[in-house]
Amino acid sequence: MxxxxxxxxxxxxxxxxxxxxxxxxxxxxxxxxxxxxxxxxxxxxxxxxxxxxxxxxxxxxxxxxxxxxxxxxxxxxxxxxxxxxxxxxxxxxxxxxxxIEGAYLVRQDSPLRENDEVDRAGHRVVVGKGSAYDLYLTRELKQAEIVRAPSSPAVVETFLAQNLEVAAGVKQQLEADAQRVGGVRLLPGRFMVIxxxxxxxxxxxxxxxxxxxxxxxxxxxxxxxxxxxxxxxxxxxxxxxxxxxxxx
Structure with a gap:
């Protein structure tokens, strides 16, 4: 060329x-x-x-x-x-x-069933600092609190260690983490397209x-x-x- x-x-x-x-x-x-x-x-x-x-x-x-x-x-x-x-x-x-789809992950016993239930007062949503979904959710979430993990791969570990309500990230990463740690599930659908x-x-x-x-x-x-x-x-x-x- x-x-x-x-x-x-x-x-x-x-x-x-x-x-x-x-x-x-x-x-x-x-x-x-x-x-x-x-x-x-x-x-x-x-x-x-x-x-x-x-x-x-x-x-x-x-x-x-x-x-x-x-x-x-x-x-x-x-x-x-x-x-x-x-x-x-x-x-x-x-x-x-x-x-790529962005998804939410919660514990198996969480009362949350749908994506539109996440943005509520008292809910803490962990994201990878500086990620696409961090930027997006910073604009979109009005009541839930955002907690920032140091990186995207550390989101689920932070979610578990700090006993938070929701983890947000790339759907495939969360699916792999769910299989690895157990006791968690993804909410159906997606909250954004990356x-x-x-x-x-x-x-x-x-x-x-x-x-x-x-x-x-x-x-x-x-x-x-x-x-x-x-x-x-x-x-x-x-x-x-x-x-x-x-x-x-």
């Missing part, structure tokens, strides 16, 4: 493409048997670096908040995030490539942003995202539908 030098320079001012990776979302990234980062977002980062002709450097974090901060501060060049207006202050997002997209620092060249948008649309249309999800055994998430490119 013929890439304009100024676009390549806009993506990698250091000469290498630094991709911010969040290991706190098991749908998108984790570590393989050798302890190396692996997952859908890593596959996308490698393919993007290959297409643009740059050496890839993975900048790995344990939480979404740290990953967002790295791209906002331009200590990373691209990243993989849930779209959120707060994050949009410093990041230009593509359309989503994967849709739109996972790629992004770059907002101050970068608009042509670079448009290039990244086109890349994500091609990855969806070509089947690359679906194949990556299958290869990594991801269930419960779906490839996002195509979207018209935004005007930057």
């Amino acid at each position: 013929d890439i304009l030098p100024e676009i390549r320079a806009a993506f990698a001012p250091t000469g290498r493409l630094r991709a911010s990776i969040n290991l706190g979302n098991p749908i998108l990234a984790g570590r393989n048997a050798a302890g190396e980062p692996a997952g859908v977002s890593i596959d996308l980062a490698r393919e993007f670096a290959r297409r643009i002709g740059l050496e890839l450097e993975l900048v790995v974090f344990d939480t979404a908040g740290k990953s967002v901060d790295a791209v906002t501060a331009e200590s990373a060049d691209i990243g993989f995030f849930a779209v959120d207006p707060v994050r949009g202050a410093g990041i230009r997002f593509t359309a989503p490539y994967v849709l 739109r996972q997209a790629m992004g770059l620092p907002k101050g970068r060249d608009a042509r670079a942003a448009a290039f990244l948008v086109a890349f994500v649309e091609d990855m969806k249309a070509s089947g690359f995202v679906a194949e990556a999800m299958k290869r990594h055994g991801i269930q419960g998430a779906s490839v996002a539908p195509p979207e018209a490119p935004p005007t930057f």
